[in-house]
Amino acid sequence: MLRYSVTFGLWLCTAVLSNPLFGHGTSQHLEFDHTTPQGLVEIPWQRQHIAKVVTAGYPDSHGLASFTDRQAPELQEIEGQQCIKSNFLSLDIDDKFAFDIDEEIQIKLLIDRKDSKYLFYAYDRAGKATAFETLSATEHSGNKPRLHWIDISLEQARFANRGMQGTDLSLTTRATLYPEGHFGPVESATFTLCDIQLLREHKPTSLPPTHKITLDFIDPETQQPTPVRVGLYDASGKSVLPNNQVLPLSFYSDKPHLHFLRSLIPPSQPWPHKNRYFFYSDGSYSASLPAGDYQLVISKGPLYRFGLYTLSVGEKKPSHHRIALSPWRSPTQQGWYSGDVHIHMSRQPSDNQVISQLLQAEDIHVSNLLEMTNLGGQHFQQYAYGDEGEYRDGHYTITPGSEGPRTAQRGHTLALNIEQPYRDDDQYFLYHRFLKDYQQQGALTGYAHLGSKEFNASWGLALDAPFGLVDFVEIMQNGALRTAFWYERLNLGERIAPAAGSDFPYFDQPGAVRNYVKIEETFTPNKWFKGLQQGQTFITNGPLLSFSANGHPIGSTLTPKQYQTGLLIKASSEQNPDLDSLETLELVYCGQVIKRMQARGDNTYHLNLSSDIASLSSGWLAIRIRGKHSAMAHSAPIYLADKFNRSWCPKQVDSTVKTMQQRLRAMAQLKIKPERELEYWQNGDIHGDFDRQKPALTSRIALAERYYHSLLTLFNQLYKKH
Numbered sequence: 097m098l099r100y101s102v103t104f105g106l107w108l109c110t111a112v113l114s115n116p117l118f119g120h121g122t123s124q125h126l127e128f129d130h131t132t133p134q135g136l137v138e139i140p141w142q143r144q145h146i147a148k149v150v151t152a153g154y155p156d157s158h159g160l161a162s163f164t165d166r167q168a169p170e171l172q173e174i175e176g177q178q179c180i181k182s183n184f185l186s187l188d189i190d191d192k193f194a195f196d197i198d199e200e201i202q203i204k205l206l207i208d209r210k211d212s213k214y215l216f217y218a219y220d221r222a223g224k225a226t227a228f229e230t231l232s233a234t235e236h237s238g239n240k241p242r243l244h245w246i247d248i249s250l251e252q253a254r255f256a257n258r259g260m261q262g263t264d265l266s267l268t269t270r271a272t273l274y275p276e277g278h279f280g281p282v283e284s285a286t287f288t289l290c291d292i293q294l295l296r297e298h299k300p301t302s303l304p305p306t307h308k309i310t311l312d313f314i315d316p317e318t319q320q321p322t323p324v325r326v327g328l329y330d331a332s333g334k335s336v337l338p339n340n341q342v343l344p345l346s347f348y349s350d351k352p353h354l355h356f357l358r359s360l361i362p363p364s365q366p367w368p369h370k371n372r373y374f375f376y377s378d379g380s381y382s383a384s385l386p387a388g389d390y391q392l393v394i395s396k397g398p399l400y401r402f403g404l405y406t407l408s409v410g411e412k413k414p415s416h417h418r419i420a421l422s423p424w425r426s427p428t429q430q431g432w433y434s435g436d437v438h439i440h441m442s443r444q445p446s447d448n449q450v451i452s453q454l455l456q457a458e459d460i461h462v463s464n465l466l467e468m469t470n471l472g473g474q475h476f477q478q479y480a481y482g483d484e485g486e487y488r489d490g491h492y493t494i495t496p497g498s499e500g501p502r503t504a505q506r507g508h509t510l511a512l513n514i515e516q517p518y519r520d521d522d523q524y525f526l527y528h529r530f531l532k533d534y535q536q537q538g539a540l541t542g543y544a545h546l547g548s549k550e551f552n553a554s555w556g557l558a559l560d561a562p563f564g565l566v567d568f569v570e571i572m573q574n575g576a577l578r579t580a581f582w583y584e585r586l587n588l589g590e591r592i593a594p595a596a597g598s599d600f601p602y603f604d605q606p607g608a609v610r611n612y613v614k615i616e617e618t619f620t621p622n623k624w625f626k627g628l629q630q631g632q633t634f635i636t637n638g639p640l641l642s643f644s645a646n647g648h649p650i651g652s653t654l655t656p657k658q659y660q661t662g663l664l665i666k667a668s669s670e671q672n673p674d675l676d677s678l679e680t681l682e683l684v685y686c687g688q689v690i691k692r693m694q695a696r697g698d699n700t701y702h703l704n705l706s707s708d709i710a711s712l713s714s715g716w717l718a719i720r721i722r723g724k725h726s727a728m729a730h731s732a733p734i735y736l737a738d739k740f741n742r743s744w745c746p747k748q749v750d751s752t753v754k755t756m757q758q759r760l761r762a763m764a765q766l767k768i769k770p771e772r773e774l775e776y777w778q779n780g781d782i783h784g785d786f787d788r789q790k791p792a793l794t795s796r797i798a799l800a801e802r803y804y805h806s807l808l809t810l811f812n813q814l815y816k817k818h
Contacts, residue, residue, distance in 0.1 A: 135153030158266045307387060348601055397607055469501065557569070680720075
């Protein structure tokens, strides 16, 4: 047995003292890279068996992402040690020391007790997509040394360079991962690392002989290979490292071949293997593998059953496998086409075919690839917009759009199917200028992340929706369905469609959530966008649904004569058994559940509702679906108009208007918090920009206040007199 260990001493002292960046008691602040959405920076910190150390303004590695109180890293000298103070660090273990192993690795971390109380660490582990644990250190006091060694043991360490920028181990603080005060008193969001030691008990092994296999994934309708998502695992559960035949999915600035379904925040997306790493194939894949049995998982979005297979690889085993997919349902036969309204990938014309195949592997018919702006620049650029930027492959389309303006002060906006990006940094806080321009282009405009509480989107919505500048709101994302703010707008009689966006790479893989839009006759992207704007849509992460009122479908408006004598409601939902089972089907009227169908038993995959509803006043109706674990879906409304052609909800108008007025007053008192911006290091003088634009914003708020006052006055006049 050979033993590798890290010991320092004279070598370390020499390295610190000879570093030209450091003298006694000095420190150096590093800057985030303005050219990347993450703000990547490599830290000049050398240790044995550490190939590189990286951090970022918005780091995302091994399933951990840092958001709260982020700060640029700083190099410090503490008690003769060269230390790094940071929110988040990712370390690349030298491949010569360990690469693609499955062993227990002992690590010692030398940390500063004054700045490092609660830590998380995550690492590249064999057999799992994410592996993270917590560390704690006692506080520094007069009788305790400031620098303190902490021992951690990494079980089944793999170190196959699958983290951010090809790293293997990540460290961050509890306070960075969670909102301020989440665990009580505010903690330090930074930690200080001064040294690291690694110990490996290395068992020499010889590489076994390999055998070539070829896999073709067959569409049963065309009998041709079709793009799919693939999980391939050996007998121990390790994911097989794929070769260059797989489709590279851009993850921020990286292009990894292996990806994973996030599983840190339950309920996680379903996957029929405990190892959640996967890759994308264009329909065929060849590899050379050691002899043995392998588990193969195939998926192609929620409308296909999972393919689960055991492959036996060996000299006398079959080397070519044609594997047919098993469709579950085909809603396109009824005119329903899927789309993801929120995907981020940079794109040049040469990227179109690969990106299209990636999105076809998730069965997304309309993929909205959005540039992303802030006060300092833009990221995820598209090479062209309008017809020139659109790419089509049969019934699959890539369409360019924009996420911006986007600030933590008043929300993130989306614009779909744009002709040209609109840019005016001198008016960046005046969202209505951007939204008006996009609507004049024929684009659809909306608010992202509604209800997630990070970016004050409810304030921006209260300001812009009254003027018809909001066509849709993104209310399904990151394993959550958040309806409260959308319901408020519907209660005021506004016609706003629900939308679902993965926000890849920030949250889930493309298509994790999606809109289905009803299209009559032949599919075209423009018909899809028109159907979304008209509310002929439902959002889902799996369940399908249907819904009608007196025979009128989703998105319809019924006149008093069509509904006041009663309504026959017909609704249904069905769920792919591989993903979840159904729990409830609810009929929602003006935000309240008025009918509920409850599943009987644990394996319910169909729910139906057929009910006569007594006379209702004006308002809106929709269907909401919940599964036992992660499944969820929601229809766009069917509107019930009063004799004034308004679909407002009389019992909610007064209180909702007062809520909107309160939000506008809060917005008028807005205090800029630059650190809440995702790319805060890129925004320059955000205080000065806001101060210069505040008078115009204040005028716009006053205009919205007059609108709400007039709306409430009109409502009282109409309903008190009639």
